[in-house]
Amino acid sequence: MPNQNNDCQTCGKCDKNAREKNSVRNGMPLHTILVYSENISGLLSQITAVFTRRQVNIETLNVCASSTPGVHKYTITCYCDTEMAEMLKKQMEKRIDVLQANYFTDDQIYIQETALFKLSTPAILENNRISKVIRIHDAKIVEVNPTYSIVEKTGLTEEILSLFDSLTELECILQFVRSGRIAVTKSRIEKLDEYIQLREKKHAQIMEQ
Amino acid sequence: MKERITGAEALMRSLVNEGVKTIFGYPGGAIMPVFDALYDYRDRLNHILVRHEQGATHAAQGFARVSGEVGCCIVTSGPGATNTITGIADAMIDSTPMVVICGQVGVSMLGTDAFQEVDVVGITSPISKWNFQIRRAEDVAWAVSRAFYIAKSGRPGPVVLDFAKNAQTGMVEYEPAKVDFIRSYDPDPQPSDEAIKLAARMIDDSVKPFVLVGQGVELGNAQNELREFLEKAQIPAGCTLLGLSALPTDHPLNMGMLGMHGNLGPNVMTNQCDLLIAIGMRFDDRVTGNLNTYAKQAKIIHFDIDPSEFDKNVKVDLPVLGNCKTTLAAVSKLISPAKHNSWIQGFQPYAEKEYNKVIEKAIHPTQGPLLMGEVVRKVSEAANNEAVLVTDVGQNQMFGCRYFKFTKPRSVVTSGGCGTMGFGLPAAIGATFGVPERTVCLFVGDGGLQMTIQELGTIMEQGCPVKIILLNNNFLGNVRQWQAMFFNHRYSFTPMANPDYEKIAEAYGIPAHTVIDRQDLDDSIRVMLDTPGPYLLQCAVMEEDNVLPMTPPGADVDKMMLEIKE
Ligand SMILES: Cc1ncc(C[n+]2csc(CCOP(=O)(O)OP(=O)(O)O)c2C)c(N)n1
Numbered sequence: 001m002p003n004q005n006n007d008c009q010t011c012g013k014c015d016k017n018a019r020e021k022n023s024v025r026n027g028m029p030l031h032t033i034l035v036y037s038e039n040i041s042g043l044l045s046q047i048t049a050v051f052t053r054r055q056v057n058i059e060t061l062n063v064c065a066s067s068t069p070g071v072h073k074y075t076i077t078c079y080c081d082t083e084m085a086e087m088l089k090k091q092m093e094k095r096i097d098v099l100q101a102n103y104f105t106d107d108q109i110y111i112q113e114t115a116l117f118k119l120s121t122p123a124i125l126e127n128n129r130i131s132k133v134i135r136i137h138d139a140k141i142v143e144v145n146p147t148y149s150i151v152e153k154t155g156l157t158e159e160i161l162s163l164f165d166s167l168t169e170l171e172c173i174l175q176f177v178r179s180g181r182i183a184v185t186k187s188r189i190e191k192l193d194e195y196i197q198l199r200e201k202k203h204a205q206i207m208e209q
Numbered sequence: 210m211k212e213r214i215t216g217a218e219a220l221m222r223s224l225v226n227e228g229v230k231t232i233f234g235y236p237g238g239a240i241m242p243v244f245d246a247l248y249d250y251r252d253r254l255n256h257i258l259v260r261h262e263q264g265a266t267h268a269a270q271g272f273a274r275v276s277g278e279v280g281c282c283i284v285t286s287g288p289g290a291t292n293t294i295t296g297i298a299d300a301m302i303d304s305t306p307m308v309v310i311c312g313q314v315g316v317s318m319l320g321t322d323a324f325q326e327v328d329v330v331g332i333t334s335p336i337s338k339w340n341f342q343i344r345r346a347e348d349v350a351w352a353v354s355r356a357f358y359i360a361k362s363g364r365p366g367p368v369v370l371d372f373a374k375n376a377q378t379g380m381v382e383y384e385p386a387k388v389d390f391i392r393s394y395d396p397d398p399q400p401s402d403e404a405i406k407l408a409a410r411m412i413d414d415s416v417k418p419f420v421l422v423g424q425g426v427e428l429g430n431a432q433n434e435l436r437e438f439l440e441k442a443q444i445p446a447g448c449t450l451l452g453l454s455a456l457p458t459d460h461p462l463n464m465g466m467l468g469m470h471g472n473l474g475p476n477v478m479t480n481q482c483d484l485l486i487a488i489g490m491r492f493d494d495r496v497t498g499n500l501n502t503y504a505k506q507a508k509i510i511h512f513d514i515d516p517s518e519f520d521k522n523v524k525v526d527l528p529v530l531g532n533c534k535t536t537l538a539a540v541s542k543l544i545s546p547a548k549h550n551s552w553i554q555g556f557q558p559y560a561e562k563e564y565n566k567v568i569e570k571a572i573h574p575t576q577g578p579l580l581m582g583e584v585v586r587k588v589s590e591a592a593n594n595e596a597v598l599v600t601d602v603g604q605n606q607m608f609g610c611r612y613f614k615f616t617k618p619r620s621v622v623t624s625g626g627c628g629t630m631g632f633g634l635p636a637a638i639g640a641t642f643g644v645p646e647r648t649v650c651l652f653v654g655d656g657g658l659q660m661t662i663q664e665l666g667t668i669m670e671q672g673c674p675v676k677i678i679l680l681n682n683n684f685l686g687n688v689r690q691w692q693a694m695f696f697n698h699r700y701s702f703t704p705m706a707n708p709d710y711e712k713i714a715e716a717y718g719i720p721a722h723t724v725i726d727r728q729d730l731d732d733s734i735r736v737m738l739d740t741p742g743p744y745l746l747q748c749a750v751m752e753e754d755n756v757l758p759m760t761p762p763g764a765d766v767d768k769m770m771l772e773i774k775e
Contacts (some may be wrong), residue, residue, distance in 0.1 A: 038393050046334050053335070083520070090517035096339045096359055099393040199392045206390050 022158050023106055028079040030059070032109055032183050035074040035092055036066060036099040036192050043097055047074060050091045056080050060113075060180035068192065071099065077181050100195050102185075109185050115160040115178040117151040123172035124149055130170050137163040148174055157181070211382040216346030217246035219383045220310070220372070223353035225253055226385050229281050231272060231642050232256045233265040237285025239325055240312030242377035247283075257642065257671060260663035262289050264635035266296020267661070270305045271639030274622045275597055275647075277430070279306040279360045280639065286312040287325030290371075291332070295629055297367045298336040302626030303451060304428060306365035308356045315375040316344050329371045338366030346379035350386035358388045363396025364515040365428060398514065400531035400539060408486075408510050408529050408536075409543035415484035415508075417552045418444045419475075421467060421496075424451035424625075425489010425513060431534035432456070432618045435488065438541040443549045445556060447475030449490050450610055454620035458594070464556050468496045469760045470607040473769050474559035476760065479504050480767040481555075488512045489533050492522040493626065498766040512536050566771045567757050572612055578751040579727060581608035581652075581680045588650055588678060589613045591734045596648040596676075597622065597640050601633030601657030603687035605680045607756040609652040619644075631660025637675040638667055648738065650676045655707050656685045662713070668743045669717040676737055677719075679747045682754065683707055690755050694773060714745040721745035 023030045037043050044063060051058050059077040066073035080088070085103040092101040121144065124130045134141065139153035153163050160178055167173050185191075214222075220243055224232070232254055236244040247256055259265045262284045269280025280300075284293055290311040300307045314323040333340050339359045343352050349372075356368040412418055426435050432455050439446055439462045447467040448456060456463045465472030467479075479485065485507040490496070497503045503523060511518070511525040512533045519528040529536050571582030585608050589596065599622040600609040606623055615621065622640055624632040637651035658679055668675055689703040714721035720740055724733045724747070737744045758769040 042330060042334065045331070049335055087517075087521065090519075090521075094515070094517045096391065096394045196392070199395070202395070203390050203392070 025079045028081055029105055030077055030079055031085045031103045031105065032111065032181060033074075033076045033078070033085065033088060033101060033103045034183065034185070035076065035101040036068075037072050037074070037095075038097040038099065039065070039070050039072050040097045043072070043095070044074075046095050047076075047092055047098070050088055050095075051076075051078060054084065054087065054091075056084060056088065062180035062182050066192075068196070071192070075180060075182050100192055102191060104183070104185065108187070109183040111156065111181055111183045112154060113157055113160055113179050113181050114152065114154045115164070115176065117153070117163070117167060117173060118175035119149045119151060119167065119172045120174055121146055121149050123170070127170060127172070130167070130172050133163070133166045133170065137166070139163060211384070213380045214383050215242065215246065215377065216343070216349050216372075216379050216381060217242040217377040219346060219349040219381055220353060220377075221246050221250045221254065222383060222385070223350050224281065225250070227279070227353065227357045229279070230255055232281045232283055233259055233268040233272070233639065234283035235259055235262050235265060235285065235289060237289045237312065237325070239286035239314055239374050240283060240289070240372070240377075242374065243283060243310070243312065243372065255642075256283075257638075257667065259635065260666045261661065262292035263295050263631065264638075264661055264664045264667065266293045266300070266307065266309065267629075267632050267635035268639030268642075268664075268667075269307050269309075270296060270300050270303075270632075271599060271622050271636030272643040273305050273307055273639075274636075274643070275619050275640045276643035277619065278643070279308055279357055282307070282309045284309070284311045285325070286314060286329070287327045289325075290327055290329045294332065294336070295627075297333055297369065299624055299627040299629045299632065300367035301336045301338065303624065304365050304424065305367065306360040307367040308360050308370065309367060310370045310372055312377070313342065313371045313373045316373050317375070319373070329369065333369045336367070337369045340369035340371065342371040342373065343376045344373050346376050346381035349376065349381065350384060351388065354386040354388040355391070358391070359394070363394070396514075397532060398516070398530050400529065400536045404527060404529045405536060405539045406543065407527055408540050411484060411508060411510060411527065412442060412444075412486070412540070412544050413547070416549070417482045418442070418484040418486060418549065419478055419482035419507075420444050420446035421479075421485065421487040421490050422446050422448040422452040422455050423488060423490025424449065424455070425533055426452060426455035427619055429489065429514070429532045429534040431489075431532075431537055434534055434537040434541065436460070438537045438544075441541055442544050442547040443553065444486070445478070445549070445553050447471070447479070449493070449496055449625075450623060451621065451625045452490060453610060454615035454618055457616050458614040459616075462553075465560070466611060468493075469498070469762070470611065470756050470758070472560070473563040473758055473771070474556040476769055477559055477767040478556060480506065480765070482507050485509045486512070487525075488537065489514070491518050494522070494762075497522065498760045498764050498768075502765045504766075563758065563771065571608075574727075579724065579730065579748050580754055581605060581750050582612050583727075584678060584680065584730065584748050584750065585609050585612040585652060586614075587730055588676075588734055591731075591738055592648050592650060596620070596650045597644060599623070599633055599637040599640055599649060599651040601651070601653040602628045602630045603654045603657060603685070604682070604690065604754070604756050605652045605654040605657070605686075607687075608680070611756075630657040633657055634661045634675070634677070635664045635667075637677070638664060638671070638673045641673045641675055648676065649674065650678060652678050652680055654686060655679065655681045655683065655705060655710075658710075665713070665717040665719060668719060672742050674742050677743070677745045678737075679710055679745060680750050681707065681710070681747055682750050682752045684752055686754070687756070689753065693753070693755070694761070710745065710747050719743045719745050721747065723747040723749065725749045
């Protein structure tokens with residue numbers, strides 16, 4: 001169970017503790033791996049197989065089209081040491097249709113997650129602490145009807161889990177879902193663009209020959 | 210208007226475009242349109258009907274390994290495809306270029322558990338370099354060209370094309386395709402000048418350099434570059450199992466074979482050199498033994514075309530990425546001529562020790578039953594040390610690789626990373642098609658022969674001139690040796706009752722002879738080599754012989770056992 005002792009009223013502080021707990025597990029740092037591939041079917045299972053074969057659990061996974069046309073972006077998190085992250089990177093890049101894989105620690109990227117909470121409306125009406133908790137956590141109520149209400153929270157894992165814990169205590173959750181992490185790098189250099197430019201140059205050379 | 214042809218015929222044209230001349234295959238329902246098209250291409254595409262699809266893959270591997278070309282197989286869906294799995298996995302780990310085309314049910318039936326439908330793409334994706342399901346006739350030309358490009362470029366490997374039946378029968382305006390660039394795949398990475406310079410400096414600074422030669426040298430056709438490199442700086446070298454023929458056995462700088470059953474000198478000196486230079490090899494556990502004590506005293510340079518090999522098993526000080534044909538030549542230019550006399554002489558005592566304790570007994574026994582080692586060395590010499598060595602897996606493989614001698618490149622065909630029993634016979638068949646002008650000698654055990662013995666039918670039909678040397682010890686010898694050494698001589702299911710192999714050969718019309726006595730050996734070998742076409746020479750070898758020396762699994766590379774203490 002996530003941090004039960006969190007008193008959400010003072011979560012400004014406990015977030016930090018929770019965050020430290022979340023960024024390391026069994027002495028292994030949480031790595032975020034950003035993978036770019038051509039848009040070809042069957043790649044997802046090839047990518048996840050790289051992790052399973054090396055006994056690394058994927059914590060979260062998000063796949064979507066990237067800003068580069070025809071290129072898919074995978075955001076994957078897992079706990080592993082740097083050597084393993086490097087191995088995973090190389091093994092993924094070895095797959096023919098993977099363009100690039102790079103791994104990051106939390107300080108190198110801007111990260112976000114989204115969660116949806118489906119709450120019981122009668123419970124909310126009965127206990128005014130629930131609305132308070134939602135407000136304190138800076139979550140948004142996006143739907144209300146007499147049966148249920150939907151609350152949306154965007155933030156870091158810890159922030160979302162802290163809200164989850166508080167709402168669990170208040171016994172009002174009907175459903176909960178949390179998205180995989182999404183991330184963009186803080187670097188000023190776009191590695192993928194560099195790579196693609198390099199490859200295009202090589203293509204031009206081959207065409208000349 | 211362009212001519213419209215079926216997807217099956219588009220496959221034929223695409224194969225011809227890729228320069229394919231030989232195909233190993235087996236027909237079946239879901240690939241029948243392709244075999245029908247093949248019927249009209251018999252003048253250009255020599256299809257060899259094997260007796261089991263696993264045989265097709267190993268034959269394609271044998272063909273590829275000796276010729277340097279891409280091996281090609283065509284099989285049907287379902288069980289036809291699953292029968293190729295062992296060969297695909299074997300080709301993957303041994304970096305053998307191969308394209309396997311298998312039939313698949315029509316697209317409309319995919320996912321319905323249709324007759325002979327198997328998720329081939331799903332099954333083969335972890336064991337193939339690339340795979341693709343061809344769902345439309347329009348994709349045939351592109352997919353075939355991409356398949357061959359991927360199979361043979363960079364670090365070679367197997368590619369699987371899963372060819373849906375509707376795409377075989379569908380019509381297409383055929384246009385040849387040529388894939389020679391894939392954005393996400395760089396098979397020819399540009400070597401870094403800095404790495405080359407640094408490598409040269411490290412080599413110049415080294416007093417005790419030692420080279421590990423892997424199959425990458427053969428795959429990159431860098432045998433000459435390797436020799437120039439070694440000779441210029443007088444660097445001694447050891448070869449991996451798959452790298453054995455990259456350097457002639459008797460080259461003065463060739464110190465022998467690496468690994469568990471390799472030679473004493475190169476294994477011991479791995480832990481004494483000050484610079485270890487690995488070329489196109491992957492630090493397999495059968496080569497390194499205990500990684501915690503492996504070459505800890507040395508700086509390590511690793512030449513490889515596959516960046517994922519760097520630091521995978523052994524942390525290296527300097528990776529040199531690129532085709533070793535280019536990188537070796539570049540480094541050779543920069544290094545200064547050197548001698549390393551006393552370092553090289555340091556190998557000598559180990560060679561002598563191994564000769565006295567192991568080799569002499571193995572190849573020049575004077576009494577007792579025939580030994581695998583003597584048979585291998587005699588065959589090698591009788592063929593002028595110019596033959597292609599094919600082995601199966603087990604003691605026959607280790608004795609074969611230890612005592613066969615090589616003077617020509619691309620002369621060793623053996624299942625290294627996978628250790629696939631049953632590889633030998635079909636691989637030897639493939640080799641006879643890859644280099645028809647050369648003598649192909651197969652050493653195989655009584656266990657391994659029976660795993661793919663049905664390919665005698667292929668040999669019979671094609672007249673493949675495979676010289677089969679059956680080293681019969683009535684045991685699954687290699688496992689028996691381990692049971693003797695590590696399981697207290699408890700021979701759990703390793704003794705084996707054998708059939709009359711001469712009669713089997715006779716049934717297939719293959720001339721055969723059995724040698725029991727040492728004095729018959731030379732003549733029998735001569736007769737085998739002088740008989741045109743296939744031949745089975747059964748040698749009744751010592752039942753409980755052991756391959757030595759040996760580094761027990763997980764032991765330190767320099768702690769080889771020269772004898773087994775009872
Ligand atoms: C397909 C397969 N099954 C099992 C093994 C395990 N194995 C390795 S060597 C060996 C014994 C081989 O016996 P034989 O073919 O008679 O050759 P020998 O060692 O006696 O030369 C076995 C069973 C294997 N390598 N491959």
